[in-house]
Amino acid sequence: MTHWFHRNPLKATAPVSFNFYGVATTPAATKVCNDLRLSRTRLLELFTDSSCNPEMMKNATDLYFSLLQGSFSWNFPMSTMVAGTVTHSPRAAPAVPYLGFILSLDDSSQECKLRYIQNFKWTDTLQGQVPNITEDEAKDVHRSLKIAAGIFKHLKESHIPKLITPVEKGRDLEARLIDSYIIQCQAEAQEVTIARAIELKHNPGLIAALAYETANFYQKADQALSSLDPAYAGKWRKYLNLKSCFYMAYAYCYHGQTLLASDKCGEAIRSLQESEKFFAKAEALCKEYGETRGPGTTAKPSGHLFFRKLGSLIKNTLEKCQRENGFIYFQKVPAEAPQLELKANYGLVEPVPFEFPALNAHWTPETLAAFDLTKRPKDDAAKPKPDEEVKPLKEPDIKPQKDSGCQIS
Template identity: 45%
Template sequence: MAHWFHRNPIKATARQNFDLGAVASTGPANKICSDLREARSKLLDIVSNPNIAVSSLKSAVENYFSLLQGFQQACDEKGGESKLRYSVNFKWTNSLKGYEPSAQQDVVFEMCHMLVNIGLWYTKHAAMLAGSKEEVSMDEAKEVHSCLRTASGIFTFVKESLVGKLLNTPEKGEDLDSRILVAYIEQCTAEAQEVTVARAVELKHSSNLISALAYETAKVFRNADSSLAPLEVSLVGKWRKYLQLKYLFYMAYAHCFNGVTLLEKEKCGDSIKALQESEKFYEKASSMCRDYASTKGPGSTAKPAEHLFFRKLGPLVKRNLDKSTRENGFIYFHKVPAEVPELEEKAMYGLVSPEEFPTPSISSSWTAETYNAFDLSRAPSEKQKDKKKEEDIKPIKEADIAQTGKDPKNSSGCIVS
């Protein structure tokens, strides 16, 4: 299953010690800085490994962000923005730009980039679950679905609640560029809907429902691709091939099951036309598989045409087209129309929405006394600051996604896509 996912690299960041020197004027204030350093380091270690349990990630996120809240919101009687928001400089790479870093002296900048990394972790964890063994259980399928909805919700939170607070507008192609965030949101939403489509196939739901779900899923993949269209091909070309492939695949799926529905309604001519259209989309998807596999750029490498789920769609289309053609020749004698039968515009069930990201509450370590112990008047001037050479950002070594590498044995060929 992991072969069916395009996954962009985890972002790297410069080491952050939260060393405020004389600004942290008491033991409790220094303790918060030390705890922040340790919590950040632990969270980054977890994010680099998609095989770790969700519960471990959630605990690390809660620990770090609850401590970080004191750098965003004031903890005294005045309230409002924390005086510490601009006290620390953060540096991050972007998932599509290699190790070309972005930097801002702003804790909101840190929150944005760390959350993008956490969202990416959830997508990779979903891929790990889907490809971990030959048969994925109901509970594991639900967790895949939940992870993708959670990721979509995190990217949505960054886009709608945080990016607008930054002093500097994100540059084109950076992870905080609204077009990149929209693409991540839409991709995660569409992939979560793939779980629903596959489940509907497994449970042999009505062909009309499967067609409608597949059509809605195709449109969400297309929206993700459209969001990336204005960006440089060198950055998003491979990613866009994946999204276009998924759009073509699910359009083939939608027309195939629409053809089955029409035959059930004894509209044999319309059924043939729908299945012919499915065949065309499948052929385009087959070509896009080859393009994707040969395209260089950021992101995972896969050969989707070799996966069982993709290989099974072609024979399914052919089998149903042959059946409709045969039935028409023996029973119905309907004329095949020139126009392709319309697909149902909106599925009644199974559509996915992002899971809302709950902002962690501020840590109990932050009290008015501790907050007031941070004295910015004791911060060194620009002339007094140590002019040490800035540390290079080291590449993140991501753990391999654990998987069997074997074809799933269930009837749809997969759970997620």
């Protein structure tokens, strides 16, 4: 779907070896470090692997985060400390300090002594024709976008407020950008729903309502970015604007069909005329978007069959309404466009709740105790490391096949 969806650049990260020589004092601790390095490398490879599917990505992500959690937080239920060793009590009990490494008893995700041992470097996103898809592929896209929205929402609510370094304004983890990502994921998931509803010839009223809700999603995503520097967010906002106009055109087009079916031909004509205006604006914004410099890949919606089909549909439906009005209805065309007060009862997208996977079994109190931070070089953080350069993450160049539209039924 490279021609249809705009994508900001993938975040790149500096290599992390997890080689805590001297600090990891047992084979079990060393194994955790090795597994962390390998699972992180594998996960990063999948971001640019065109053969990757959602299941592969989820398995790799779960493995990495199950290991990573042990280095910043964990909870050992049913455990107590006796003379420096861990024994299990017969009933569930809250996690207790183990050799002073767990700092709080009040939070189910408790801080660990290793939280400060490794810094991660990431790039900042903004300051730094499609083949047919099957129904299963469409479901994967739909599901993945809802999961992505849930991940962004989870980070915003549960983890970003706990960061050691405050979030800088206009950077990736700031609320305005996270909100825009959440809403855009919801909007793009609803696009899949709309495409399916059209293919299956669902009620025009339902399609109009879904299109209207989707247009509003894109408008809200744009509003979240409105106070950002246009030099960084301008291209992204053009994309959000063109998609909002496109789906407003869809909403007015299908609303016009609903009005015609109710013998309100004059209002139907006015609705189709409004649809024409929004479609023309979307076409103009497509051109502006393509000419706007900024981060991210450049989608080409105006060359996509799904886009072009709407132009033909508006034209044909308007001509039909005008013919019917001249032969049958003889109704006056209102000067004002009808107010769209549409509410979709079906097909609306909510983020899928996200939770990190369970702590990896390799993390035990004994493994944590085996990391001796007193043996860490004192000037370790001050020395520049040549292998910490953050290199751009290049996505694979997938050539689209002949574009014959989005067939998902």
